Amino acid sequence: MTYTTLTIEREGRIATVTLNRPDVRNAFNEKAIAEIKQAFSELGDDAALRAIVLAANGPAFCAGADLNWMKKMAGYTHAENHADALHLAEMLRTIYLCPKPVVAKVQGDCYAGGMGLVAACDIIVAVEEANFCLSEVKLGLIPATISPYVIKAMGENASRRYFLTAERFGAQEALRIGFVHEVVSAGTLDAKVAEIVKALVNNSPNAVQQAKVLVRKVAGQEVNDALLADTAERIAHIRASDQGREGVASFLEKRKPAWLS
Structure with a gap:
């Protein structure tokens, strides 16, 4: 499959899936959702691989839903919205159930659906400058599709607060509530992820x-x-x-x- 919204690089027993829509802060649409699902399905079945890194190009990791996609969804019927949401749910489940360990390399801000992408991974490393936000209620929506993974990652108590307030919080708060496993400087992000991946491969x-x-x-x-x-x-x-x-x-x-x- 030829990918247009992401890139895949292999180095030895490690594959890196990189979100590659920096012009829209790596927000996802139908195409991106389908490609991420396909990538993790294929890589998960690859016997030569031992670990997968989920990364992103540009200053932001993922801003959630693409604005043009949201405009399109505004005109959907209930049935169309349900089918559309299931595609996202299936993509997240593919990452969560991937047979290979998945490490999220969060180099920038991670909002809304982007937090679902990260929460579906096994190990999360974020830079100190990264901000997080479950912004759905500001738009009259709820983080329903991503909720199984986000609640597992940060717990019911923290989820209750941030689902309801849509407050933005920093990497240290994400670490405190258990959403991320490591917070590092931008200069040491690559080294920390490489260290974790080496442990997995061994x-x-x-x-x-x-x-x-x-x-x-x-x-x-x-x-x-x-x-x-x-x-x-x-x-x-x-x-x-x-x-x-x-x-x-x-x-x-x-x-x-x-x-x-």
């Missing part, structure tokens, strides 16, 4: 994928007999896997595991 690809699934399945669950049985089955399964056996053997034999060769 780990068992199968274990990383299964660890992603584990977090999704266990988070918020009641600790009961069913959960105990489920987690016991997961560890039993991975212990018997090829990479599980190789990882333990390489540790005991004080050598590098085969996946690093």
Whole structure:
């Protein structure tokens, strides 16, 4: 597929998906949504890859919905709006469920739907200058489609405040409420993301994928007999896997595991 709203670069076992509409602050429209979904679907299925970085060109990471797209939506029927929102929801789910770990590299402001893009990623690194805003209620809207990911990322309490007030907040506040994992200077952003990606690549690809699934399945669950049985089955399964056996053997034999060769 030829992409017009983003670029994809591969370096070894790492792919970088870069939003590339800096003239509109990387706001997305139907085309961008379709391309992001396609990119993460293809990269997620690529056995040669170990990690994906989501980045952006220009001063802003993502301003949310494109103004021309919003103008078009204003004339949509309820059915058309529902179908349109589902496309965005499916794109976010594709990132969230991607078998590969996804690191968001937030080099600038991230508003509205852009926060959904970031929240769907596994690890979020932002520069000190980045600002965040869930601005939907200012327009008479709500952040419905992105809410499953944003609420998971920053919690119900912070979501209640920022969904309702549409206040803009900085990177340090995003760190405090748990929306981002690291806040760094612009000059060290590349190095920090590279450090995290190196850690991901050094780990068992199968274990990383299964660890992603584990977090999704266990988070918020009641600790009961069913959960105990489920987690016991997961560890039993991975212990018997090829990479599980190789990882333990390489540790005991004080050598590098085969996946690093």
